[in-house]
Amino acid sequence: MAKAFRPNKEWWTPKELAEANLPGLPTSERRILERAKRFAWRTHARLARRRTGKGGGWEYHWTLLPEVAQARLLAQARKPAAAPATEPVDRTEAWAFYEQQTEKHREVARMRLEAIQMVETLAPHVGKDHAVREVARLRKCSYRAIWTWLALVEGIRLDDRLAYLIPRYSRAGNRGTKASFSQDFWEFLKSDYLRPSGPNFRACYRRALRVAEAEGWETAGERTMRRHLERDVSELTMILHREGSEALKRRFPSQTRDRLSLEAMEAVNADYHRFDVFVRWPLDDGSGGFEIVRPQMVAFQDIYSGRILSWRIDRTPNKVGVSLALGDMIERFGIPERIVLDNGREFANKFLTGGVPTRFRFKVKDDDIPGVLVQLGINVHWATPYSGQSKPIERAFRDLCEDIAKDPRFEGAYTGNRPDAKPENYGSRAIALEEFIRIVSEGIEEHNARGGRRGQTTMGRSILETFEESYRRAPIRKATAEQRRLWLMGAEGVNAHAKTGLIKFMGNEYWSAWMHEIAGQKVVARFDPADLRAGLQLYRLDGTFLGQAACKLAAGFFDLEEARAHKSAQRRWMKAEKEAAEAARRFDAAKLGEFLDGAAPPDGAPTEPLEAKVVSLPRARPLEAPRVQPAPMSHEERAAREAFVADFNARKAERQRPTEDEDDPRFFFRRALEMEARQEAGEPLTRDQERWLSSYQQTPEYRAQKRIHEDLGSGFEGGGSGAAG
The missing domain is CATH 3.30.420.10 (Ribonuclease H-like superfamily/Ribonuclease H)
Known part of the structure; x- marks a missing residue:
């Protein structure tokens, strides 16, 4: 922004005006004095003054001169011998500066523009100097200030005048000497303040002073350092360091989504x-x-x-x-x-x-x-x-x-x-x-x-x-009866028993006659969470529906009626399966034999019995040695023989002793007890044994056998077939 125009010489004596040879003014000192007297230049208290120094006399401000003389002085002032200190401000920069100012400063710019417009309206009728004086009187402002405003907009487009008239106050002369402090002091104070715990600035400043005294750093006042922090560190940086990324995220405006593009149930x-x-x-x-x-x-x-x-x-x-x-x-x-x-x-x-x-x-x-x-x-x-x-x-x-x-x-x-x-x-x-x-x-x-x-x-x-x-107008997809099973029942991947297809799920057993087809497979079981006894709806992993599995309620241990009902259901199932198996086999073995007897022999099979062409001679039988009667055994030999037979029979009985049944749960429990005893005795186990024991101890079977063992004592270990004595 260009500064207000100041001519190279503001105050002129009559002699200097005569020698300046300005248009609209006489060229002799006497005639200049006559003009000053005729137009009462000395009556203007602020534009005429007594000259200080040798010779005395009066001197007059350049704004008292005719307009043509003022124009000549302005033109001469704009042609300095040296390059100007500042370049004229571009209109884009001027408007950018205008937008950054407060509303109070903008109001001052509008007041200045109104004063200039009033001067330009009156000047053609009463002269510019008289118009400036009249406007200054009406607006109650300085006569010289209006001339300064006119200089600010000289040569400026009418629509850009407002941007050039806004005040540009310089604070350089009012600030005095800038406070100095050590960079290390500033960095310590800033780092202490920008911490997630959010310390108070005054406490940080006191700590910085204590460290500065020990380190010999140059310091400044608390208010000075606070202003320095507010000026050099942005508010968002403070939020990020002191409050975290989530607080910073809240400073970003939320997204506004347009719901008008949607429909109901979309x-x-x-x-x-x-x-x-x-x-x-x-x-x-x-x-x-x-x-x-x-x-x-x-x-x-x-x-x-x-x-x-x-x-x-x-x-x-x-x-x-x-x-x-x-x-x-x-x-x-x-x-x-x-x-x-x-x-x-x-x-x-x-x-x-x-x-x-x-x-x-x-x-x-x-x-x-x-x-x-x-x-x-x-x-x-x-x-x-x-x-x-x-x-x-x-x-x-x-x-x-x-x-x-x-x-x-x-x-x-x-x-x-x-x-x-x-x-x-x-x-x-x-x-x-x-x-x-x-x-x-x-x-x-x-x-x-x-x-x-x-x-x-x-x-x-x-x-x-x-x-x-x-x-009413939206296209809605309705669910079918088959789809209703999807959300009304939960889904779990369960394994069917490898032989029977039985499914154990959430403490219940589920089975139907058709489930042999999925024996050993992993299926999807959907169920009603509010009624597990209603059965399971079974699907393949690809979503294909298989059928329903009925819930088998656990019977009481001594419930005779439940046992009879179970046996009856088993017989009916066996009968149905046998009938299905007989229906699958149309011919029995005898009928198959009849078909084979009546069939023609295979191609190439001989129709008559073959005769051997080579006859071998009969082999002579070896002569049998004459039987010799054994000599009678002594008492010692007979005792040795009986001892040998008894030992042989004992070994044979040991080999024929029935082995332990691995399907018996107690077999694995005894194995686990042996391994636990070895661990307590400090004997090492192999890696496979440790892995098996750790996994077996997590099973319900182990916990059940453990409770029985604790209740019945050591006598429980020897029960059942194959138990150690």
């Missing part, structure tokens, strides 16, 4: 919410007792309208509640195209999202069971961890915290939303589970039906009206 999102209410949750042991919990609710929400579509309540987040809530939503409204899920284990599990390539927690394996969402063709999106902005349902949960948790019917059971915000009557009451579910259901319905919503898609309507208006 995209949904789900999450868990813990209510700030104490609830009496019944125990599962049948004792009639209860425990005090804060229930958790999983809810599915339509992203377009914000409607809560389905929800389930449980003690803790789990995949069973998620699957049931998902089934409720699909049963009533249909299958969505996309779903946004949290990265918790209740959502990121193989039952729901098995086979999704971009899941947050797990890798995709070749034998992964396809999850429910994958088989339904729903595109899964994972929300950013610890980012509530990526899940719109968080906004609905905030309303539920205010409207439901603080319901008057929950007074005394409300816990507060923070540990330091507990109400005075905290813990004085707990709500029954049935009443809690009823009030939550009522609150969710009110949340959906409340009018006057100001959302992007609601536009003053209720969430329910917005959803229904779009749902």
Whole structure:
């Protein structure tokens, strides 16, 4: 920005004006004095003054001269012998500087422009000098200031004048000497302040002074160093060092997503919410007792309208509640195209999202069971961890915290939303589970039906009206009867027994007659979590439905009726299998023999018996040696023979002793006891023995045998066949 114009000579004597030969002025000193007297130059207190120095007299300011003389002086002032100290400011830079100034400075620039416009309006009628004086009187400002403003905009475009008239105050003369300090002192103070613990600046400054005194560093005042810190270290740098990356991330504006491009049930999102209410949750042991919990609710929400579509309540987040809530939503409204899920284990599990390539927690394996969402063709999106902005349902949960948790019917059971915000009557009451579910259901319905919503898609309507208006025209995929089995039952990869096909799952046994087809195979078992005795729906790993496996209830150890029923079922099954086997074989062995007898001999087989062409001579039999009667044994020889026979029989009996049955559970338990005894005695085991013993000790069989052994004592070890004496 160019500085205000200052002529090389502001004050002129009559002699100097005569010698300057300026246009509009006489060239003699006498005539100059006459002109000054005629126009009363000396009456202007600030533009005429007595000359100090030798000779005395009067001198006059250059602004009293005629306009043509002023123009000549200005032109001469713009042609200095040396290069100008500063270059004229470009209009782009001038406007950039204008934008950086405060509104107070902009108001000053507008006032200056108005004064210049008034001067330019009056100048053609009364002269520029008189116009400047009149405007200065009206605006109550300095006469010379207006001439300075005129100089600032001389040669400037009319539309750019405002940018050149804004004040450019120089503070260099008011600051004095800049404070100096050691760089090491500054670095120590800055490093101490920029720590995650967030220390106070004054404490950091005191520590820096203490170190500076020991190290001999040059210091400066606390206020000076604070200003230096605020000027040289950005606020974002301070936030990153003192508060962390998450605090810095919050300074970045959140993304605004356009919901108008969606339709109802095109995209949904789900999450868990813990209510700030104490609830009496019944125990599962049948004792009639209860425990005090804060229930958790999983809810599915339509992203377009914000409607809560389905929800389930449980003690803790789990995949069973998620699957049931998902089934409720699909049963009533249909299958969505996309779903946004949290990265918790209740959502990121193989039952729901098995086979999704971009899941947050797990890798995709070749034998992964396809999850429910994958088989339904729903595109899964994972929300950013610890980012509530990526899940719109968080906004609905905030309303539920205010409207439901603080319901008057929950007074005394409300816990507060923070540990330091507990109400005075905290813990004085707990709500029954049935009443809690009823009030939550009522609150969710009110949340959906409340009018006057100001959302992007609601536009003053209720969430329910917005959803229904779009749902009527949206293409919705409905679920078939076969698909309903996917979400109403869980899925686990289980192995069928290698011989019978029996499946043991969650403490129950499941088997049907057709399951010999899957013996030794790994299958997918889907079940109703609320009724495990209803049986299993079995699928192949590729999703092909196999059939239903009935639940075999465990019978009492001495339950005769159950034993008879089991035996009867076994006989019926054996009979059915025998009939099926006989039906598969049409001809018995005798019939097969008849067919073979009546068949023609094989090609090339001889029809007549062959005669031998070579006859061998009979071999002579060797002569038998005459039998010799054995000599009678002595008493010692007979005793030795009897001892040999007895020893031989003992060895034979030892070899024929029945071996231990490896199918007997006690066989492995005795082996484990022997290895444990060897370990206690300090004898080393091989690596295979240690690995077998460690894995066997984790089995239920070992724990059961261990309890029996502790109850019955050492006599238990010798029971059964093949037991050591």
